[in-house]
Amino acid sequence: MGDMPGIVITGASGRMGQMLIRTVLASDKARLVGCVERSGNPWVGRDVGEAMGGAALGVVVTDDPLEAFAKAQAVIDFTTPAATVAFAALAAQARAVHVIGTTGLEPEHLAKINAAARHAVIVRAGNMSLGVNLLVTLTKKVAQALDADWDIEVIEAHHNRKVDAPSGTALMLGQAAAEGRGVDLDAVRDAGRDGITGARTRGDIGFSAIRGGDIVGEHDVLFAGEGERIILRHVATDRSIFARGALRAALWGQDKGPGAYDMMHVLGL
Ligand SMILES: NC(=O)C1=CN([C@@H]2O[C@H](COP(=O)(O)OP(=O)(O)OC[C@H]3O[C@@H](n4cnc5c(N)ncnc54)[C@H](OP(=O)(O)O)[C@@H]3O)[C@@H](O)[C@H]2O)C=CC1
Numbered sequence: 593m594g595d596m597p598g599i600v601i602t603g604a605s606g607r608m609g610q611m612l613i614r615t616v617l618a619s620d621k622a623r624l625v626g627c628v629e630r631s632g633n634p635w636v637g638r639d640v641g642e643a644m645g646g647a648a649l650g651v652v653v654t655d656d657p658l659e660a661f662a663k664a665q666a667v668i669d670f671t672t673p674a675a676t677v678a679f680a681a682l683a684a685q686a687r688a689v690h691v692i693g694t695t696g697l698e699p700e701h702l703a704k705i706n707a708a709a710r711h712a713v714i715v716r717a718g719n720m721s722l723g724v725n726l727l728v729t730l731t732k733k734v735a736q737a738l739d740a741d742w743d744i745e746v747i748e749a750h751h752n753r754k755v756d757a758p759s760g761t762a763l764m765l766g767q768a769a770a771e772g773r774g775v776d777l778d779a780v781r782d783a784g785r786d787g788i789t790g791a792r793t794r795g796d797i798g799f800s801a802i803r804g805g806d807i808v809g810e811h812d813v814l815f816a817g818e819g820e821r822i823i824l825r826h827v828a829t830d831r832s833i834f835a836r837g838a839l840r841a842a843l844w845g846q847d848k849g850p851g852a853y854d855m856m857h858v859l860g861l
């Protein structure tokens with residue numbers, strides 16, 4: 593038991609935080625050694641089991657990440673870009689594997705995360721599920737096979753609390769389509785059409801975001817040609833798929849050298 597990697601969950605009270613805690617508790621390969629929340633969050637100072645409405649687990653939620661990370665072999669982090677950048681430096685200091693699910697990361701955040709990855713193992717993906725990562729490989733293959741007469745559109749749908757768009761998954765899919773076609777995504781990305789936009793530019797990769805209700809996460813990659821369409825689709829119905837992938841990444845990273853990895857490395861795709 594003591595030999596199993598100790599895991600710290602950040603953003604413990606969040607939608608993914610709670611799912612990750614349940615996933616670690618249910619695992620016979622890892623143990624929960626800490627939970628971190630933002631200063632001022634009502635869970636800070638409470639036993640996490642009780643905060644989740646169950647029995648005490650002997651793990652008190654803290655707002656001191658350094659203290660928590662010192663006990664951990666891995667930190668699983670689905671929070672916000674600013675928090676994730678701070679955690680990357682602290683996890684590297686503690687030599688803990690840092691698994692990052694947070695989306696909405698801008699180039700300046702990624703630069704800091706990549707700097708931390710010079711000293712520690714970081715596994716980051718906009719989607720940790722097996723299904724989406726397979727869809728990424730399929731998207732690249734299909735885009736490779738088709739020319740720019742086929743318009744590529746990425747359409748995503750999420751719950752009404754999501755704060756970033758396009759989703760991290762949509763960007764992974766768009767990136768895969770761009771790589772398959774041999775173009776730079778930033779040069780062809782078309783997101784947020786509104787008003788008199790003019791006709792579609794040949795070769796663009798379009799993004800559309802739907803937000804509503806409790807949708808967990810749905811992604812279509814549409815290849816629209818003359819007289820036919822191909823649609824590659826992933827539908828997430830339960831957040832446990834992301835949590836299982838994240839725990840798998842935390843265990844995978846235990847014997848790896850410092851570096852920036854993604855779920856393709858973890859899944860061997
Ligand atoms: N890669 C993947 O597979 C997936 C990625 N995601 C991504 O994960 C992220 C979180 O999603 P979700 O769980 O739905 O969001 P939530 O808003 O439910 O959870 C985020 C949690 O992080 C906490 N938090 C914010 N700042 C800090 C901080 N400085 N220190 C510690 N905790 C902090 C929040 O606390 P408070 O409420 O007090 O602010 C909250 O509890 C998003 O970026 C989302 O896109 C989601 C699902 C899958």
Ligand SMILES: O=C(O)C1=N[C@H](C(=O)O)C[C@H](O)C1
Pocket residue numbers: 695718719750751754758759760761762808809810
């Ligand atoms: O915020 C979410 O909920 C999700 N975020 C990730 C994303 O941005 O793609 C993954 C998943 O779709 C759920």
